[in-house]
């Protein structure tokens with residue numbers, strides 16, 4: 093019996109999306125195959141990784157990752173520059189966490205001022221994330237989207253309850269949009285359909301299937317993503333073809349595995365390595381399931397993930 | 406190729422005698438096609454038909470057992486490419502490689518690491534299952550002495566005997582053949598000698614070839630030499646080759662019934678950088694490796710790999726869950742607090758673990774919400790005040806404790822008023838912290 097390569101015939105393809113402006117702009121998506129299967133299709137762009145920063149000192153991040161940013165994290169502008177210049181980030185994801193009513197309830201105008209300062213000091217693409225508070229995000233993302241006009245940012249996250257307004261401002265100011273739904277193929281599809289029905293250009297959508305960390309629901313995200321990707325490729329389903337974004341840092345760095353001291357749990361081994369591998373392994377899971385853009389925190393975990401991506405290409 | 410029910414039906418006696426427990430032969434055939442019953446349930450089927458159908462209904466990837474006794478590892482028998490299509494059945498086995506040139510100190514440490522590798526996660530005991538003794542000295546006596554060392558100091562741990570030299574393997578086998586080690590590996594050059602050893606000693610045999618064409622012919626050759634239990638190695642060592650080869654092998658077996666690839670796959674993940682090695686092994690876990698050989702097994706590394714394996718191999722249709730009941734944690738008495746949460750295994754074991762950490766004995770009331778987490782169950786209407794109240798009342802906890810107070814998870818604080826109402830006169834609902842890791846401080850501060 094002779095071996096013949098078992099190829100699948102796909103008729104669909106993931107949209108290619110450009111982020112940022114100028115020579116530091118990046119492209120993601122565009123593949124016509126499952127991740128890294130070069131024998132049956134193209135994967136023109138490697139998955140990119142954005143480093144997460146926020147507008148408050150990261151007091152609730154575990155030490156392993158907090159200490160890396162010790163010198164810069166009290167100043168989001170310096171923090172962003174550090175990610176670009178020292179860590180050679182592909183992109184930065186600025187989370188406006190302080191705008192949440194339970195945090196500082198920062199006013200949209202103040203958030204916008206910070207966004208414009210950050211945009212002034214760095215030239216890599218910026219992802220601007222709200223605090224995931226449905227109502228507050230409407231006001232905050234509207235104002236910051238206007239401020240960031242012309243920078244081809246990614247604005248997020250639009251959820252079912254607030255997608256109309258957020259999509260409208262993203263469109264008016266020519267940004268890309270993250271549409272997040274709750275770990276369900278049909279919900280993800282439905283939200284994308286709602287967006288296109290209101291006139292949002294579908295090639296500007298990025299789908300966030302809702303991430304989860306290794307050991308805490310990773311398998312749900314993994315399978316939802318595999319199913320979305322198969323629908324995009326096999327059924328040529330336009331509503332399933334946006335690139336996939338996984339916002340993993342915030343899920344990973346709250347798990348006990350990234351926090352508990354070795355003295356407390358000797359059977360879990362060294363805390364430093366454990367935290368880093370927890371984020372890198374989660375990232376590996378997401379890229380195998382089809383992620384095009386990851387939002388991560390620890391530089392060492394990012395470096396490992398990039399090395400893995402290189403080896404997979 | 407899997408046969409349809411109708412095709413199977415053609416080969417059955419067609420008497421509808423019902424001895425198989427089904428009303429008709431056709432019904433039996435349908436069940437057989439869905440792999441929900443064994444062909445042996447029909448006593449009247451001809452030997453000829455049985456052989457034919459047996460082959461057709463055999464799983465596309467052969468089940469291989471490595472080792473003997475209760476620590477034996479079973480791999481293979483997978484039927485899908487994506488876990489959401491059904492599930493992945495037999496979790497891949499991890500092995501740590503021990504070279505016969507390593508110092509006795511290093512060897513001792515690795516054996517110890519294997520023996521103490523077990524962790525308890527979400528109620529399952531997970532560990533590094535195997536040891537691969539690797540020939541680096543090309544000296545049968547040296548190899549045998551390390552095999553002996555391992556057999557003696559890690560009894561029951563399944564072995565992989567790794568050498569391309571049949572006389573080295575033979576020396577190792579002399580000490581452990583009855584323990585069914587995996588022989589690694591037959592190549593085009595040594596196939597006859599290795600196949601003979603595997604057959605004589607009734608051990609599974611891994612085959613190594615460079616690339617999938619060569620692997621196909623070697624697989625057929627070894628099978629032709631009478632070996633049934635085969636494990637495949639296509640020489641893939643880079644992440645890209647692993648992913649592509651393993652995908653092609655699994656697809657060929659599952660979708661094309663390509664017999665030469667109807668066996669489990671072995672992956673070698675060794676890297677100088679242990680973190681990188683972990684990620685490479687992770688690719689193997691997700692993408693179809695059945696055995697993964699590592700060069701080191703630090704605890705942090707295995708925690709991540711064993712957790713990934715557990716995630717990938719859980720049943721996507723049925724979340725892991727525990728029984729609905731009131732669990733006694735520690736030496737709980739009539740004064741001990743009553744804590745309510747859901748029966749999702751992950752939730753239960755996290756909360757239980759933190760209660761144990763607190764050293765405050767408690768009653769843990771676990772409500773059946775079909776295995777959903779607290780917020781998911783709440784959002785799905787399954788962790789509702791009415792359901793919690795009914796369960797607390799029916800559980801009989803009122804007779805066990807002398808107080809009327811329950812503690813609920815912080816994430817569902819909104820339930821408290823309505824729950825108090827539903828529980829009725831005298832009941833008090835206390836809102837706990839959101840994250841379970843704040844439970845010890847919370848419980849201690851209440852001075853229970």
Ligand code: B12
Nearest residue numbers: 309746752777778779780781784785813814837838840841
């Ligand atoms: C995985 C997941 C799913 C999986 C289910 C997994 C499962 N078996 O439960 C799936 C994909 C099926 C799912 C479905 C849905 N989900 Co869901 N899901 C999640 C996700 C990502 C993780 C949940 C999880 O596993 N947590 C881990 C466990 C251990 O957490 P836990 O049970 O809460 O326990 C913790 C604490 O509560 C505490 N704790 C537990 N008990 C107790 C007791 C006491 C006394 C104390 C003090 C503490 C305590 O300890 C634990 C650790 O700290 C979360 C988002 C997130 N990242 O949290 C959303 C989430 C829970 N889902 C959500 C929703 C809305 C849904 C759906 C309704 C979506 C939909 N519209 O279809 C469906 C409903 C399901 C159904 N059957 O209808 C929402 C809930 C929103 C809300 N605030 O109510 C969340 C929060 C996502 C979001 N941000 O919107 N989901």
Ligand code: SF4
Nearest residue numbers: 421422423425430447
């Ligand atoms: S036992 Fe065999 S012959 Fe009888 S009904 Fe079942 S399948 Fe038909």
